[in-house]
Amino acid sequence: MATEDDGVHTICPYCGVGCGLKLKPGEEDGDVSLQPWFDAPVNEGALCIKGGASPQVVNHEDRLTEPLIGDGDGEFRTATWDEALTLIVDELERLAETYGPGATGFFASSKVMNEENYLLQKLARRYGTNNVDNCTRMCHASTVYTLRQSLGAGAMTNSMADLEEHGEVFWVQGANPAEQHVIAHSNYFREATRDGATLIQVDPHANKTTRDADIHLQLEPGTDIPLLNVVLKTIINEELYDETFIEERTTGFDHLEATLEGFDMEEAAERCGVPLADIQEAARIYAEADNAAIFTGMGMSQHTCGVDNVQNEVNLALLTGNLGRPGTGVNPLRGQNNVQGTCDVGAMPNVLPGYLEVDDDEARESVEEVWGFDIPPEPGLTNVEVSNAIGDAIHGLYVMGENPVMSEPDALEVENRLNDLEFLVVQDIFMTETAEFADVVLPATSWAERGGTVTNTDRRVQRMRKVTDVPGNTRHDLEILCEVGTRLFGDGFDFDGPEDVFEELRDVCPIYHGMTYESIGYEGIQWPCYEEGDEGDQYLYQETFDTDDGLGVIRGVRHQDPKEVPDDEFPLVLTTARLEEHYNTGTMSTRSPTLRRKTPENFVDIHPADAEKRGIEDEDYVTLRSRRGEIVLEAHVTEDIKEGVVWTTPHFSDARANTLTNDVLDPLAKIPEYKAAAAEVEPV
Ligand code: SF4
Incomplete structure (x- = not known):
């Protein structure tokens, strides 16, 4: 039976496997040491290199410790919390009065816990818009x-x-x-x-x-x-x-x-x-x-x-x-440690908590009854649609824990558009590439400094627990959102910590309804869990599917070429994927000495025949180009990749792969085509 006597039981902050680990607080705030959690439900004590190195970012010297206000030219000054929050509330009110609430977007984050994402999407909807989305849009x-x-x-x-x-x-x-x-x-x-x-x-x-x-x-x-x-x-x-x-x-x-x-x-x-x-x-x-x-x-x-x-x-x-x-x-x-939960709690433009459809009157009314305000009935804009509409229909953006300058396709264009925003708030633990464009940067607490729940790739809701005290003048995401919500609306955001938020979440989210912090305990519960006492489901659809008629839908599909195919100018296909030792936009992993030592910089895999044609040798620096931009990085000449294909990673800001990727979208899911762009490589 797990206890907190020999270390605090929490969950790895990186991928969706949701490995459990134990952390022991040290002498100083922010010092934590790693212990194995041998009977953790998913990993039984095992961790990969990222999980093992995860404490290294907790008290990293780059942590944001004070609210910052930008001058619009990339310079920031320290501000008090009251000054920063007053500016945010004033600007959100001004944007709503000038353009309507639909002129602002809200980006939730799969790095952040269920309770916090739940509050952000509630805040957006109370503000009057369904323009709330998360990085699932980019991955699944x-x-x-x-x-x-x-x-x-x-x-x-x-x-x-x-x-x-x-x-x-x-x-x-x-x-x-x-x-x-x-x-x-x-x-x-x-x-x-x-x-x-x-x-x-x-x-x-x-x-x-x-x-x-x-x-x-x-x-x-x-x-x-x-x-x-x-x-x-x-x-x-x-x-x-x-x-x-x-x-x-x-x-x-x-x-x-x-x-x-x-x-x-x-x-x-x-x-x-x-x-x-x-x-x-x-x-x-x-x-x-x-x-x-x-x-x-x-x-x-x-x-x-x-x-x-x-x-x-x-x-x-x-x-x-x-x-x-x-x-x-x-x-x-699933990618990040809470990407499943971020969707489950409704941080998406078309669904409310528990995947209740925004445009289904009955479903919407069931949530309105608990929340006490009207929810806009039309689905909002997705992440990439919000980014693409900046300067046109979108004038304000609230980003919690996301980094679109690194994560969205056609990244140079994303930067240009951020410059066109009238107001940008970024809430994070580090000064991200996106925060550099912000009007207000709010210093949030890290995964080891607060508690809440996250949901892993096999639907297991697990608890993260506070291990160490908060550094500097940081605040929990949950407290920040409660404060912004209360200042904006007066009521509906007065919560006494994450468990209190979870209790409201249960009320509106049928698949979480039967869970409590106590029943989640150390083992977690796999949704759906409709009533207290339900143990959750290891596998779905034993008798019937959850479609209107209970039947699984077979639908034949035909080949479609990627929207950009190789030509004389860009004869190669560029594709991207993650490495074991780094994570997504690299905000945390590239600051870990252990992970950075293993792979310090970006590289591109190229087939020997393609390398030879271009006079490229293994470990040469090369320019990788697409129609949208270019980056310089090391070539790895390898037969692991097919002739005609080049492969790189999205983790490094100094050789940003998403400078090159294409922002064309799947018409239904609105996910960008990261996995196929026309490209060329040449020696530097
Ligand atoms: Fe487990 Fe994923 Fe963390 Fe590695 S990164 S320890 S696999 S949760």
Whole structure:
């Protein structure tokens, strides 16, 4: 039984695996030392290099410790909290009076806890706008969209634990768990493969997951749909599908058959750059297994056809009856430690807490009854739509823990637009690249200085706990939001800490309704948990799907080229992904001496044939260009990448990959196409 006697039990601040760890406070405020939490529910004491180094950012010398007010030219002066908050409230009121509340956007953060994201989206809605979004828009918006439409819930259908115990085949597409979800890979997938499970990897890049894969289908970037259509057509042709499951639990099989009529598998395999026989062998292994699970990552979601990419994975699972049982499902590996929770609590423009639709009158009224004010009935703008509308429909922006200058595509254009804002507030623990453009910067507390809940990739709501005292003149995000809300509206934001906020969240969020801080305890609870006493669900859809008619939706999809394809000027395809030792925009990880030592700067992988054509040798510095900008970084000449493709990482501000990426969006999920841009590389 865990106690707080020998260290405080909390959750790693980095990825969505949600590993538990223990921290011991030191002599000085901010000093914390790491202890293993051997019976932590997800990781049983194991941590990757990032989790192990996570205490290094807590008392880092770069921490913001005082509120700052900018002069508009990049210079800042220290301000009192009262001065900073008065300016924020005055400016939010002025913007609403001048342009209406819809002229301001609110960016929530997956680095921040459920209670804080809940308060930010409530603040936006009380202000009068649904323009509230979070970084899911950049990573799994298309996955969430498709899973909600076709199965019912925008989340992992199964759990890491049931997959390890029951999974026979793991189909991993567009994800690299050995690098990006390290403990999920080492504790669950690798364990299962050692026990005889088969790992099929579909990815343009040979990477750390490839070392454990039985089959690696190394496809061209942006050809996931034709590859999966070969799989589906093979299963249909060879009658490997589950006829009973299709008849009883799905709709749309006819549409899939019609879509695949006349589909040329040879031609599709050639487009993918993968031998047809290899794809078909993988299809048979998946279809013939008793239990087979799909894992999906940003290689699938970050495309203009992201919704259709994920739909084809749903098609595969439904066609073969691989849903609603342990060891099966369609399982997105979520990015940040609270990206699932940030969506669950309604920090999105189209849904309220618990995924209640904003434009559903009954659902909206159920929340209005608790909150005591009217919610705008139309969905708001997404992150990228807010950024694109700056200077036009958007004049104000409130950013909590996000860093769009690093994270959004076409980053130089994002910088230009931030200069056009009339008012920008950034609330963070460090002076981020985005905060440099702010009118007010508020110093927030870090993950080790406050408590609350976060929800990991398999829907497990877990508690983070305060370990050490607050440095300088920082404040908790929750306190800042309560103060802004109270100054703006007078009531509705008077909470006595995170548990008090969670109690209100439970009231409006049906899938969290049965949880309390006490019942979450040290084990956590996997939603849905509708009533107190419910233990939560390890896997979803045992009897029925959460769609209107209870059926899973099969829908045939066809290949679409990325919006930007190689040409004479930009003959290469640029794709990006994360490293094990760094995290997203690098705000925390690049400040960790351990992580920085492992990989101190950005690099680009290039195939030997492409390097030779350009006179580039391994470790040369090169210029990587796209239509939107250029960066200088080291070349790694490697056969891990296919000829014609280059690969880099998004973590480093001095060689910012998103300077190059394309801001074109999936039309339904509004996720940018990070994973395919036309590019060129040349020696410096
Ligand atoms: Fe933290 Fe993720 Fe590493 Fe676990 S796998 S220690 S949650 S970064």
